[in-house]
Amino acid sequence: MSIINLNVKPGETRTEELNIAKLHNGTDLKIPVIISRGLEDGPCMLLSAGIHGDETNGVEIxxxxxxxxxxxxxxxxxxxxxxxxxxxxISQTRDFPDGRDLNRMFPGTKNGSLASRFAYSIMEEIAPHIDYCIDFHTGGAMRFNYTQVRLDIKNQETLELAKVFGTKFIIDAENRDKSFRDALTERGKKVLLFEGGKSLNLDRIVTQIGIQGAMRVMHHLNIRDFSKELSAKTYPLEKQVFVEKSSWVRAKESGMYRNKKRLGEKVVKGDVLGTISDPFGTFEIELIAPNDGYIICTNHAPIVYEGDAVVHITTKITEDF
Ligand SMILES: [Zn+2]
Known part of the structure; x- marks a missing residue:
């Protein structure tokens, strides 16, 4: 198997740097890629994280x-x-040095912007070799996602893999145009997008669920027998909920925000989700659940602006599927 000009033999693990471009100070723009090959033939799985540079929890997984x-x-x-x-x-920011969101630049072009060239290299050098990908993300900024797998429901195999992965929430999210997931799916690859936690944060539970989910999927695909590891320290699986639709409850006023509900909890219409107040004790308003549903993401920002997305609630779900 030859990948990035690197010959990896059965039973070998090799690390290579994918060298893509140079920055303005002459620094090479390159990413380490760790390739491990089993003794027997089988599918190829890509585990990727940090497409958004501040989503550290995925990197940790x-x-x-x-x-x-x-x-x-x-x-x-x-x-x-x-x-x-x-x-x-390095800069602890979501975007690429040229200010672009790398996850909106796929499949990229050879002579495009820096981010576009970078995306192109990944599609040329890595994507052709893989059959499956688990791409690890977190919520943007202070938005803390309950562990969830996002997929396109039209693809039955990814739904099956999401069930195996084992997160409480499986979310039907159509591929975003020009995302890594979109570009890989276009080429016939099966992609699970894991979301858990928030940016610039490490959460032990999110990390464990991400690791064990990846192990379960690899076990299921016969890449490796993890039955011993999974029986020893598995995080308890929750009953899975398939989410067809969801929507954000937004702040009606600017102010300081306090959550009243637990992430992942089921709420009913009219429940108080949290309160927003000014710092001077003048007002305090309640943020009310507009419908029954599960809380799949909560904004941990202590200060919110009018219109900010604060609580993400499911609006259409299937609980037995
Ligand atoms: Zn992300």
């Missing part, structure tokens, strides 16, 4: 998978890219 040796397959190949947007990671 892939890092722990590598650190524990869970990326070493018995069959097939596992490719790990723990930090795709390395420069966003």
């Amino acid at each position: 892939v890092r722990q998978i590598i650190r524990n040796g869970f990326h070493i397959p018995q069959r097939g190949t596992v490719i790990c890219m723990p930090v795709v947007n390395v420069f966003g990671f």
Whole structure:
């Protein structure tokens, strides 16, 4: 198997840097790619994180998978890219150094913008080798996502894999135009997008659920037998909820925000989700649930502006599927 000009033999693990472009100070724009090949043939799984440079929790999930040796397959190949947007990671920002969102630049072009060229290289060098991808994300900024897998329901195999992954919420989210997931799906790859936690944060539970989900999927695909590891320290699986639609409850006023409900909790129409107040004790208003549903994301920002997305609630779900 030859990938990024690197010959990886059965049973071998090699690390190579995908060298893409230079920054204005001459620094090479390159990302480490860890490739592990099993002794037997089988499918190729990509575990990627950090397309958004500040989504550290995804990086931590892939890092722990590598650190524990869970990326070493018995069959097939596992490719790990723990930090795709390395420069966003250095500057702890979501975007690419040219100000673009890398996850809106796929499949990219050879002579396009810096982010577009970067996306193009990943599609040329990595994508052709893979069959499956789990792409790890977190909520943007202070928005904390309950662990969830997003997929396009039109693809039955990804739904099956999401059930195996085991997050409480499985969310039908059509591929965003020009996202990594969109570009891979166009090429026939099966992609699960994991969301959990918030930016610039590490959450132990989110990390464990991400790791164990990836192990379950690899076990299911016969890449490696994880039955021992999974029986020893599995995070308890919750009853799964399929989310067809959801919507944000927005702040009616600017002010300081306090949550009243737990993330992942089921609320009923009229429940008080939280309160917003000014700092001087003049007013305090309640944020009310507009419908029954589960809270799948909560904004942890202590201060919100009028119109800010504060609580993300499901509006159409299936509980037995
Ligand atoms: Zn993201």
